Amino acid sequence: MTNEEQNLNELLKIRREKLKHLQSIGKDPFKVEKVHITHYSKAIIEDFEDMEGKNVTIAGRIVAKRGHGKASFINIQDKDGRIQAYVREDRIGPESYQLFVAYDIGDIVEVVGEVFKTKKGEVSIKAETVRLLTKSLQVLPEKWHGLKDQDLRYRQRYVDLIVNPEVKETFLKRNIIIKAIREFLDERGYLEVETPILTTIAGGAAAKPFLTHHNTLDLDMQLRIANELYLKRLIVGGFDKVYEMGKMFRNEGISIKHNPEFTSMELYAAYHDYEDMMEITENLVAYCAEKVHGTTLVNFQGTEIDFKPPWKRESMHDLVEEKTGINFYSIESDEEARKVAKEKLHLEVENHMTKGHLVALAFEEFCEKDLIQPTFVLHHPVEVSPLAKRNPEKPHITNRFEAFANTWEIANAFSELNDPIDQKQRFMDQLKQREAGDDEAHPMDLDFINALEVGLPPTGGLGVGIDRMIMLLTDSPSIRDIILFPTMKPIE
The missing domain is CATH 2.40.50.140 (Nucleic acid-binding proteins)
Known part of the structure; x- marks a missing residue:
């Protein structure tokens, strides 16, 4: 000792x-x-x-x-x-x-x-x-040594909050942002709802779920990875505008941008499209920035980011072609496209990948790193967008966007696919991808297909990564800095 x-x-x-x-x-x-x-x-x-x-x-x-x-x-x-x-x-x-x-x-x-x-x-x-x-029976540190004790700060947040007042300020700002989101949506006629966290089918995103078991029913269950499909069911049922903000769970890696348990917000509006969702996204984030800072101009780790609408709009395929010089859709076959991706771009290509998959892969590899200022990336390939409506003029792409800032995806939205026949076929295609080795391919959800057959009106949907948005608006470099009790490996 x-x-x-x-x-x-x-x-x-x-x-x-x-x-x-x-x-x-x-x-x-x-x-x-x-x-x-x-x-x-x-x-x-x-x-x-x-x-x-x-x-x-x-x-x-x-x-x-x-x-x-x-x-x-x-x-x-x-x-x-x-x-x-x-x-x-x-x-x-x-x-x-x-x-x-x-x-x-x-x-x-x-x-x-x-x-x-x-x-x-x-x-x-x-x-x-x-x-x-x-009576405090423990000895508080006289000075918390920042990064040296970073792991302990996250484990003992109660001590961190006592000795680092600026940490408390971050979480007070988080509360302001959460309230601002609700204010923004409530004023626009959106109804806040609650949907199941414990489900039999974890759909609505491409991710690995956490698995559990219900003893009484002897039923395998999963924690939700998204709340999309239940919210769409409510649109079918006659609620024209709904949203839910809450915890999602993905059994994936941990990083400065990822925590297995995280906060997300999804909203759906009948008779709206992805263009409407862009307008909502940029104005929602700008509204929250104004609430916290009094301006849309935010300094994140020394970089100034201006969330003032309108944000820049770019096509995913155009960005890929601009960065790589390759037009994947002009290549005749998927096999040839995979060869080009391997030999010219040195991408890790799997046998099930189509031209659409390769566009998405090349975008992640070569384009995301340059998206500092808020940007809408549009028209994702249909292969990676199983729930989005096809573009009527170019059916190989979808009317979808992802919003990026500081190179991070902070929102995902599209004109919702409401054709039950097309949706069922895409689920079937996803099952084939799963059989080919893609563990994150979307599962089949027959009840959701049934809901679409009842009739989903033209609908716009949006998902926002609340934690990432809060990171940007509070100048927090790690997602653990804005989650009170982040997931940590137990000390042995």
């Missing part, structure tokens, strides 16, 4: 001894049930002219403590910020002061006293009573 570990163990032991002493004299802090808080730090400081001389009751965690003899200062952190309290023996009494000087950083206290300003001009509270509410 190192000297540092020995010292830490000794400090932990001392804290427990302090608790035992308090309990032995009838001052057990864990028996306190309620505190009548009258004010919070931020309001006291900002409204000092009105608050000066008034008695207040605050509560929070001691994050700093200093002083000598019969007077001390403590900094208390509550939900809104930090404020200083001035504690003197002659005001709170010798017995209470003796207890107070034994309090530790991390302890949670109630302070009752008068608002004043120190000689140095700091708004403070002149304590009349200080009461211990919770």
